Amino acid sequence: MTGSSSFELDKFPRPSIAVDVAVMTVTAAGELGVLLHRRTGDKAGTWALPGRFLRERERLAVAIERTLEEKCGLPARDITGRAPRQLHVFDDPDRDDRGWVLSVAHLLVLPIERLDPVVAEHPGLAIAPIRNDHAVLPDTQKQLPYGQDEIIARAHEELRREYLETPDPERFLETDTFTLSELGVVHFAVLGKENWAIDTFRRKMSRQLRETSAEKRGGPGRPAALFRRSRHS
Amino acid sequence: MTGSSSFELDKFPRPSIAVDVAVMTVTAAGELGVLLHRRTGDKAGTWALPGRFLRERERLAVAIERTLEEKCGLPARDITGRAPRQLHVFDDPDRDDRGWVLSVAHLLVLPIERLDPVVAEHPGLAIAPIRNDHAVLPDTQKQLPYGQDEIIARAHEELRREYLETPDPERFLETDTFTLSELGVVHFAVLGKENWAIDTFRRKMSRQLRETSAEKRGGPGRPAALFRRSRHS
DNA sequence: CGTAGTAATCTCACTTCTGCGAAAACCTTA
């Protein structure tokens, strides 16, 4: 920005700023899913990504956090320690028929354990699986409003890029230690079978983790070594 | 966003939106550089990235384009065919002492040939080389205002990520055909010597280019094969 | 207790990648 006298700010009309968030998780079935909520107001009943308008001098991350709390009943402490990630600013002035709105799209990853109880309790919430790069809605609605399908596509793309190289950087897995299989379920959900090579996966990831002396046993098959995140990831 | 009655837009105060752009180039000396301009107004004389406030219903890319035209005298046709790339939204409400401003940072790559004549003509412009991930300013000023150093760091990081894999995706090189050495100068400028392996570079890039039957000769040394961008890059 | 089933890990041949030095092809200058 250029140096300007302070009243210059008032010279220009200003857009409303919205935040939208694709909360992504890996379901118990091992599928990548996104949190949707049923809208209220004039377009009640349709599914959409959570989002709302930015309040005065509010930070984007805080707006995201409050949206999830207010609209989805997700307690704030379910989000602590997790930072929403900016994806894109949608700036088409005709995107929103209510007026001139810029929308900042975000990605937030949450473990399914945090989402499941909340979704079970609120009928206005759903976790839609993502197939072929778009969300499969719970009923006959085909698309999300305001081109939110593109948000999901961008979120998925971002995740794919990260998960090719790094072991669960967004922490779908919350536990301190985990087996390579557990990690594999997450990566498989993100990457899909076309980008999935189990051998390469195990080798690349185990190199980036610290092995613990413990094992996980109890299930069928050979016990699996438990790994821990390496210090700086 | 949730469905809302249309007057809801007016209920909230709205922030000013600024766009800032790191115009990056590779200088004749083979260094990565960024375009700076001397500010006017109350902080006249200090160097900063070009930027201004978004006008009513203006698209971000258009605001960038006009900023460069109005503030730096870059003719619009120097930018045609090139899309600024969003990097980040800076949302700290205290970032700008003039008020509540969100700033959308962008990266735009331009070939040095387009910048050189304009910079030579305008004394308020400079191309600052980037070393150790921050711009080396032309005079005693140490830092850019409003944390614009972070914009440069993000821009550089983004470029590094792309240029490890793909031959000049942002098109520092504008000519139709080029030799691997000419391409190498650009990649070296972006990646720095620590990420530079000439053999790997040649092999990885030549595979992604189409060889032409022409050669470039005239300089000292063996003539170099001229390559062309492959269709979809 | 033995057998079947399952999951994790190891082994090995094969392919690809990497760094380096040698060779090729040109320009300049004497």
Place this chain on the structure above:
DNA sequence: TAAGGTTTTCGCAGAAGTGAGATTACTACG
């Protein structure tokens, strides 16, 4: 026109990565 300098390209041996099958170590069930 021959020698020297420069730049590009090729060739090779060693390193690293890949995919598939064999092996190991468990649980479940009769």
